[in-house]
Amino acid sequence: GAVVSQHPSRVICKSGTSVKIECRSLDFQATTMFWYRQFPKQSLMLMATSNEGSKATYEQGVEKDKFLINHASLTLSTLTVTSAHPEDSSFYICSARGEDRSYEQYFGPGTRLTVT
Amino acid sequence: GQNIDQPTEMTATEGAIVQINCTYQTSGFNGLFWYQQHAGEAPTFLSYNVLDGLEEKGRFSSFLSRSKGYSYLLLKELQMKDSASYLCGRRGSTLGRLYFGRGTQLTVWP
Numbered sequence: 001g002a003v004v005s006q007h008p009s010r011v012i013c014k015s016g017t018s019v020k021i022e023c024r025s026l027d028f029q030a031t032t033m034f035w036y037r038q039f040p041k042q043s044l045m046l047m048a049t050s051n052e053g054s055k056a057t058y059e060q061g062v063e064k065d066k067f068l069i070n071h072a073s074l075t076l077s078t079l080t081v082t083s084a085h086p087e088d089s090s091f092y093i094c095s096a097r098g099e100d101r102s103y104e105q106y107f108g109p110g111t112r113l114t115v116t
Numbered sequence: 117g118q119n120i121d122q123p124t125e126m127t128a129t130e131g132a133i134v135q136i137n138c139t140y141q142t143s144g145f146n147g148l149f150w151y152q153q154h155a156g157e158a159p160t161f162l163s164y165n166v167l168d169g170l171e172e173k174g175r176f177s178s179f180l181s182r183s184k185g186y187s188y189l190l191l192k193e194l195q196m197k198d199s200a201s202y203l204c205g206r207r208g209s210t211l212g213r214l215y216f217g218r219g220t221q222l223t224v225w226p
Contacts (some may be wrong), residue, residue: 021163043203043218044159049211057211069134079221093158097212103166109159114146 002028004096006108013084014116021111022078023094029074030096034105035067038091050077084115120217122204128224135190136220138204142185149205149214150178150189159203162189191222199224 003026013019022035032051036044048069049057056069068080077096079087089111095105128134140148147166151159165171165180165187177190179182191198201219208215 009149041117041221046213046215049213051211070184091156095214101208104161104162106161107151109158110156 002026002096002098002106004030004094004106004108005106006094006111007094008111009095009109010112012113012114012116015085016083018082019081019084019113021092021094021113023077023079023108024095025075025098025106028096030077030098031074032097033071033077034095034097035069035077035079036095038093038110044093047079072116075085081113086115089113089115095100120204120215122202122217124218124219125221125223127225128193128194129225130196133190134196134222135196136189136202136222138187138189138190138217139186140187140204140206142182142211145182145185145196145206146209146212147205148178148180148187149203150176150187151203151205151216153201153203153219155201159218162202163190182201195222195226196226198222 002068005024007022021114032072038044047062049073058064071088093110095107098103127184145180153159170179173218175192180187201221203219204217207216
């Protein structure tokens, strides 16, 4: 299957700082990428949908100024958590869907963010 | 919301069969997915249903009834490695967004 990578896999930052998480599709072009967050023993919560070259579409209740998403190319989307707070600590996972993959989404390995 | 509902936990023994049910909101429906997720790892794709009926893939099968807003994942010949969380995902008609239920934590005992 297709491969999606995320970087970093783990990050610890101090309150008030910003953290950037990268999501890359390694062997296909991803026209659409999705960002999720997951709390312990909870399911994946969709945060936003990112299309290459256009503004991201955020789900209700997700602050777009806090979670900045950039989908600059067909293989890269970034999520920046700005002015992070301890409550932002979570597991962030991206997924990607390619032009020729009409239904399947491939998930990255996730990024564990801890804000101290 | 998407009103995706699935049991929180299930247990079964090795070699047995288990069925994980999922109900969802039918309006704007555009496909039903099942993913497997081991703790601390990314979800991996198991199945996709968009038409009514049963899709069989090895030990795993998935069923869909669109009129009832109902799906199930059937796991046969359970193995210890099948212990994981199973996520039911409903795709909407807009932007291909995929929404998940809270997941069913399956524990397989020897």
